[in-house]
Amino acid sequence: MMNLAWKEIKKSKVRFLILGSIVFLVSLLTFIISGLANGLSQDNAALIKDLPNxxxxxxxxxxxxxxxxxxxxxxxxxxxxxxxxxxxxxxxxxxxxxxxxxxxxxxxxxxxxxxxxxxxxxxxxxxxxxxxxxxxxxxxxxxxxxxxxxxxxxxxxxxxxxxxxxxxxxxxxxxxxxxxxxxxxxxxxxxGDSSQEFAGLQSFSKQDFLNTIPSYSAEQMSLNMIVWFLVVISGLLFAIFFYMMNVQKIGLYGILKAIGLKTSRLFRIMWAQMIFITVPALALSIVLCQVFNRIAPEGMPFSLTMETTATLSLVFLIIGFIGATLSGIQIKKVEPLQAIQQGEM
Amino acid sequence: MMSIFTIDKVKKTFTNGEVKEEVLKGINLSLAEGEITALVGASGSGKSTLLTIAAGLQPASDGQVLFEGKNINAMNQEQIRQIRASEFGFVFQFAHLVPFLTVEEQLMLMLDVSDSTLKKTEQKREVNRVLQLVGMDHRKNAYPPSLSGGEKQRVAIARAIIHQPKVLFADEPTASLDSKRSKDVMALIRELTKTLNITTLIVTHDEEMLSYADHIIKMSDGLILQNENPELVGRA
Incomplete structure (x- = not known):
């Protein structure tokens, strides 16, 4: 199958590079803030966090x-x-x-x-x-x-x-x-688990107990809110970018549909482009984050585990996928006839 | 001549709020294999609507569009898409080429869309052959922005026939071209129709281009007014 997604990226390098750069910057910021949140969390409560369940x-x-x-x-x-x-x-x-x-x-x-x-x-x-x-x-x-x-x-x-x-x-x-x-x-x-109760004592899971530590939950909540905001922003970025791209390409989509291209293939092109942009952007962010981890000043609490990195990367891909798909609803609506009646693209 | 395409009592009504406008008022028409049928008429006569209904790009409100005996108007979207991909070819007023594909890739894409059974090397050979037919083999690595209007339209024609369609639909294929290029394009469509035995339905408002058609259907106000070959056409 002809790789239309890659061919378009090659031909419109600047456009995709801009989106890739934004995704890279947002993901880098997300990783760094997540690293700081985790670092601060360790700094605040490693004694408790590192205990077994x-x-x-x-x-x-x-x-x-x-x-x-x-x-x-x-x-x-x-x-x-x-x-x-x-x-x-x-x-x-x-x-x-x-x-x-x-x-x-x-x-x-x-x-x-x-x-x-x-x-x-x-x-x-x-x-x-x-x-x-x-x-x-x-x-x-x-x-x-x-x-x-x-x-x-x-x-x-x-x-x-x-x-x-x-x-x-x-x-x-x-x-x-x-x-x-x-x-x-x-x-x-x-x-132990929450089923074990003792008279006169109140029971807490590890996470519940961490939240009783003054400043811990306030600190973590603010940082996690920033992280999730950034994740949502990146999803919106994908949605807006692909929406703009799709608006510009409605004529092209219509013609491709008219000549018999399946709508599902148009979606696959968009998803492939989303992956082509996101994966290198995330890879670069992860590498730079690891570099940052090594060169960060001694006193800066920074801890980004591979597990957190993998989870956030997966969330970025899922959010990107959702954002792109939402904007792609237009593709489904495109009528070949509309495109034919439009002028040259 | 054998007919592979029959339009039977086709009507089309557009509804805008409470206003209903009947654009086609019961069209009967048969297209003969290997011949060019031209639809002519004033703007708003319904000729483009008729072509798009025939091509399965929009449904008729009533009537049948029979391609090889099967009613396209009763098919679902996927069935119509399959027919458009493998049996029909399209040329529009504008070339509408994919801007990020080379000339060669435009044709390879069409073979891909039509689920061509040819191997990659055979596909490339076929693309070269068709590009030679339309005189564009020397520009096979060019991208659309570097082509002239006439060259783009030639590539669009090559794309429309590369998968050896049975029917070619052309909606004002020369409207964006100058007189000389228009004649070249029409001559090319005629030559390909004859050599590849394609059934061609063309919409044009350019009287000069009618000399390239085998049959001329004049339309007005949603009806066929005149046909130079009465055997092929019925009246609403």
Whole structure:
């Protein structure tokens, strides 16, 4: 079958190049914003996001705010004893003073014994690796104004942040001293689901719990809204572009129909052109995004996984297909007779 | 001469709001194989409407359009499309060539549309042969914008006959051409009609072009007024 779609693109390079460039720019912007959204999300809640699937529980009276939650010790003990994959944990924002007495903002995290969180002895701390960039090394001694002793840095863990602060894993005893509390805030039930209810506790899926983190949902909602706006805009771009092209080609379509070309083939030409434009534009965007990922400044939270890239690319293709198809409804309506009665194209 | 195309009591009424206008008032006409039938008449006489109904480009309000004994007017859109693609050829007032295809590709497309069974090399050979027939083989790699009006119309004629149609419909094929080119184009249509034994129905308002036709049908106000060969035509 003659490749009319490609022949037209070759003959009208500028026209298609313009659309391709716009799709490229919109998709690049979408990928970058999506990367930033994901990066910020990691920066805000990697500690929680990177946990395997499971169910969080907090005090039912905590008004869905984890740092107001105080789980009664007897309830916690019962839960930990009955559920072998349960872990109690607490998270609080705080400060550590480094050896030069400079304050470093951290998220203190403590937990009962669990394979999900590093085991830390009293007087020890394990930090997120980003603290290494701030000059902190293994063996350094750190202090906290509310803590009577000192913390010795035992090691670093990768990509473990909470509320945009590096996580500092400390022992329960030390945590209780710093925050003057006796109860833990949360229980995480590995592999649990919403069907498991416990008296006095409110249950949250991982995503629900993430949404209770102040700023997380607001931040993600705004960025995701921009991403989806851009996706919709790209769909509209396709619809408008092909609409304009189709309006210009109504005469041609009519003649092609008159000589016997099937309407379905005219649609296939349009879809093929949509793919010819979108695929290279997306490929270029993906490559540039990966380059951006490598050259982005250290502090810029950027994370674009292959899964997100593939999903967005697929969404772009589907949106492009829908946009082009909607504009192509005109093709279906074209009567050969109209075209014949028109002048030369 | 054998007739492969018969128009039987064809009427066409256009409705615009509450106003009904009868453009064709019961036309009877037979087209003979290998001959050119020219429809002439004043503007609004219904000649172009008759040609487009005959070509299956619009339905008649009443009557039959019989091609090889089958009523086109009773067929669905896909059946009519198939007939248009494989059995009919079209030449219009403007060449209406595909702007992004070369002359050769215009003809290859028509073979493709008509589901030609020829192999690619045979198709190319056939295209060359037909381009030679219309004197356009030297421009086979040219794109439409670089062709003159006469050259475009020659390519349009080549496209109309490349798939060896049984019927050729030509609606004012010389209207956009000057006198000399008009004569060349009409001479070409006549030559091809005779050599390829095509049945040709042509609409023209140019009296000079009538000398190339075998039969002349004069139309006025939706009726056939006069036919130089009464055997072929009935009256409404």
């Amino acid at each position: 499971g169910q969080f529980y907090m005090d039912a009276d905590a008004d869905e705010t984890y740092n107001l939650s105080r789980i009664d010790n007897s309830t916690m003990e019962k839960l930990l004893n009955n559920e072998k994959d349960a872990t109690a944990l607490s998270i609080q924002m705080g400060f550590l003073n480094d050896e030069s007495d400079k304050q470093q903002s951290v998220a203190f995290v403590t937990s009962t014994d669990s394979k999900l969180f590093p085991h830390v002895k009293s007087g020890e701390v394990i930090l997120d690796r980003s603290m290494e960039d701030k000059g902190i090394k293994v063996g350094d001694t750190l202090t906290n104004n509310q803590f009577s002793g000192e913390f010795i840095v035992k090691g670093f863990v990768d990509q473990t942040k909470f509320s945009h602060a590096p996580v500092a894993f400390i022992n329960i005893k030390n945590y209780k001293e710093i925050y003057r509390v006796n109860e833990m805030q949360l229980v995480f039930l590995l592999g």
